[in-house]
Amino acid sequence: MAAKLLFLVLCLWCPGMISSSGLVRIPLKKRQQNLFSTSAASNNGRAGKYVKAHQGHAALDDFPLKTSLDAQYFGEIGIGSPPQNFSVVFDTGSSNLWVPSSNCVFFSIPCFLHPRFNGSQSSTHSSNGKHCKIPYGSGFIWGYFSEDVVRVGKLRVKNQVFIEAVTEWSLTLALAQFDGILGLGFRETSAANALPVWYNMVQQGLVSQKIFSFWLNQGSDSDKGGEIVFGGIDPKHFKGNHTYVQVTQRGYWQIPLGDFLIGNQSTGICSGGCAAVVDSGTSFIAGPTAVLAEINKAIGAKGLVSMGCKQVVSEYRDWMWDLLISGLEPEKVCSSIGMCLHNHSLHGSEIIKEVVESESGGESKDGEDFCLACETAALWIHTRLLQNNTKERIFEYINKLCESLPNLMGQVAVDCDSIPTMPPVAFIIGNRSFELNPEQYITKVRQGGSAICVSGFVPLEVPPPQGPLWVLGEIFMEAYHTVFDFGNLRIGFADAAQH
Ligand SMILES: *[C@@H]1O[C@H](CO)[C@@H](O)[C@H](O)[C@H]1NC(C)=O
Ligand SMILES: *[C@@H]1O[C@H](CO)[C@@H](O)[C@H](O)[C@H]1NC(C)=O
Ligand SMILES: *[C@@H]1O[C@H](CO)[C@@H](O)[C@H](O)[C@H]1NC(C)=O
Numbered sequence: 001m002a003a004k005l006l007f008l009v010l011c012l013w014c015p016g017m018i019s020s021s022g023l024v025r026i027p028l029k030k031r032q033q034n035l036f037s038t039s040a041a042s043n044n045g046r047a048g049k050y051v052k053a054h055q056g057h058a059a060l061d062d063f064p065l066k067t068s069l070d071a072q073y074f075g076e077i078g079i080g081s082p083p084q085n086f087s088v089v090f091d092t093g094s095s096n097l098w099v100p101s102s103n104c105v106f107f108s109i110p111c112f113l114h115p116r117f118n119g120s121q122s123s124t125h126s127s128n129g130k131h132c133k134i135p136y137g138s139g140f141i142w143g144y145f146s147e148d149v150v151r152v153g154k155l156r157v158k159n160q161v162f163i164e165a166v167t168e169w170s171l172t173l174a175l176a177q178f179d180g181i182l183g184l185g186f187r188e189t190s191a192a193n194a195l196p197v198w199y200n201m202v203q204q205g206l207v208s209q210k211i212f213s214f215w216l217n218q219g220s221d222s223d224k225g226g227e228i229v230f231g232g233i234d235p236k237h238f239k240g241n242h243t244y245v246q247v248t249q250r251g252y253w254q255i256p257l258g259d260f261l262i263g264n265q266s267t268g269i270c271s272g273g274c275a276a277v278v279d280s281g282t283s284f285i286a287g288p289t290a291v292l293a294e295i296n297k298a299i300g301a302k303g304l305v306s307m308g309c310k311q312v313v314s315e316y317r318d319w320m321w322d323l324l325i326s327g328l329e330p331e332k333v334c335s336s337i338g339m340c341l342h343n344h345s346l347h348g349s350e351i352i353k354e355v356v357e358s359e360s361g362g363e364s365k366d367g368e369d370f371c372l373a374c375e376t377a378a379l380w381i382h383t384r385l386l387q388n389n390t391k392e393r394i395f396e397y398i399n400k401l402c403e404s405l406p407n408l409m410g411q412v413a414v415d416c417d418s419i420p421t422m423p424p425v426a427f428i429i430g431n432r433s434f435e436l437n438p439e440q441y442i443t444k445v446r447q448g449g450s451a452i453c454v455s456g457f458v459p460l461e462v463p464p465p466q467g468p469l470w471v472l473g474e475i476f477m478e479a480y481h482t483v484f485d486f487g488n489l490r491i492g493f494a495d496a497a498q499h
């Protein structure tokens with residue numbers, strides 16, 4: 001503990017900070033957008049994640065590492081000797097490193113769609129034996145701790161404790177373009193208090209400055225995704241100066257927020273003080289529901305249309321169809337494709353009742369939104385199938401039904417044509433106003449030949465004293481180059497350079 005405190009306070013601001021020598025660069029790829037990926041961030045689970053962490057961290061065997069996984073950017077690391085390579089999300093919203101294990105259990109679909117770490121093929125591997133279970137929004141991973149060398153760019157981090165995941169119950173994970181997560185949060189939120197990769201880099205003297213920085217290249221057509229730089233800052237990644245603010249809550253990278261403006265109007269939501277978590281592991285910006293309603297109004301959001309239902313149908317129609325044709329009961333389809341944890345065996349009327357109730361009550365059960373949307377759609381398809389309709393006609397009809405299903409995701413679609421008339425929004429951080437224009441906070445997603453426009457804002461309800469809480473995800477970090485200054489416990493933002 002004393003040692004930890006010591007190295008945290010040792011580094012003072014030094015003029016060499018802007019030097020670009022001795023930097024370790026990890027190129028980041030930006031993944032292809034699809035409908036599912038933009039909505040995997042079920043906001044309901046998210047509040048749980050942040051609140052639990054603030055209430056202290058005793059029982060870490062079950063620590064809520066991450067309840068949503070919708071990051072767009074990921075990079076490559078190697079584990080073991082010789083290195084086995086994995087694509088990971090560099091996630092400032094969690095603190096553990098995990099990748100799929102070769103000891104993955106046979107019924108865990110996600111494992112088999114990704115490379116798996118095999119410890120017996122590494123001469124530097126040692127197992128630790130401790131187990132852990134980590135819940136996610138719509139599933140969980142279960143695994144055990146191992147220790148090995150981790151390669152991050154040219155750095156070799158020795159004796160790194162990480163999690164080999166043997167069960168991953170989550171369709172989000174199955175279809176993710178990354179294999180695992182490398183947490184860059186504080187040790188306080190690390191499962192089993194394992195020393196995070198970044199702490200080991202610092203302790204093993206692998207970086208010259210206790211700083212890492214993110215540059216996420218916004219251009220959606222560019223295949224240059226961005227870069228994370230360990231050990232400092234690349235001056236080519238930003239314009240002007242950084243505005244720094246102190247981290248107020250260790251665990252997450254949490255900072256104070258002065259105000260939030262829509263157009264040029266203060267929303268007043270932060271008059272009693274707001275906090276924001278800077279989270280590279282999520283694509284969205286999450287904020288208090290009251291303000292979200294104002295944003296939705298200002299951008300003309302079609303609030304009540306379910307995105308979840310259409311997404312499930314558009315992404316999984318063939319899969320669902322084949323299972324139903326083969327005679328599987330509709331209530332088992334969604335658990336067998338990983339959308340639901342259990343086979344609910346609800347009857348149609350009950351499903352729809354539950355959907356409507358959870359919407360009107362404002363309290364949807366954690367992570368079950370997609371499950372319900374899936375079960376509802378499976379039942380609809382099944383019913384039509386019995387009537388000997390053709391596949392095309394059935395799905396045409398299901399799509400119409402989806403439009404009448406209430407939105408459970410808290411996520412809203414907007415008219416792409418009205419983007420130019422939408423107002424800018426702004427966060428006041430430190431003494432500076434950080435604006436986002438609609439081109440930055442609205443995400444365009446291709447679906448077939450047409451584009452769907454989705455608001456980058458999702459609701460997050462965290463009551464005082466922890467809240468109101470915002471989460472600034474990749475959408476914000478694309479506009480603003482972000483410096484995580486671990487030595488001085490502060491975060492800096494500057495205008496990102498566009499390349
Ligand atoms: C892993 O990545 C390193 C560095 O990019 C590369 O040299 C190596 O060939 C890769 N190994 C495998 C098995 O792909
Ligand atoms: C792991 O690697 C060893 C050595 O190559 C091999 O014998 C074993 O079958 C592998 N384990 C799995 C589960 O693939
Ligand atoms: C950045 O900060 C330096 C030193 O404080 C100052 O001289 C310079 O004018 C600033 N540049 C901009 C663009 O604000």
Ligand SMILES: *[C@@H]1O[C@H](CO)[C@@H](O)[C@H](O)[C@H]1NC(C)=O
Binds near residue numbers: 263264423424
């Ligand atoms: C916001 O204020 C700036 C200058 O203070 C002005 O140029 C801009 O037009 C205003 N925008 C809106 C949407 O009112």
Ligand SMILES: *[C@@H]1O[C@H](CO)[C@@H](O)[C@H](O)[C@H]1NC(C)=O
Binds near residue numbers: 341342343
């Ligand atoms: C699913 O349903 C079957 C039969 O209804 C039951 O035997 C099985 O245990 C259920 N599985 C789960 C995970 O609930």
Ligand SMILES: *[C@@H]1O[C@H](CO)[C@@H](O)[C@H](O)[C@H]1NC(C)=O
Binds near residue numbers: 386387388
């Ligand atoms: C659907 O087709 C099957 C076999 O082609 C037939 O047995 C069944 O009676 C048909 N059902 C209806 C509702 O037309």
Ligand SMILES: *[C@@H]1O[C@H](CO)[C@@H](O)[C@H](O)[C@H]1NC(C)=O
Binds near residue numbers: 430431
């Ligand atoms: C903001 O500006 C005021 C007055 O210019 C100054 O006293 C204060 O220290 C500044 N705060 C920050 C966080 O830079």
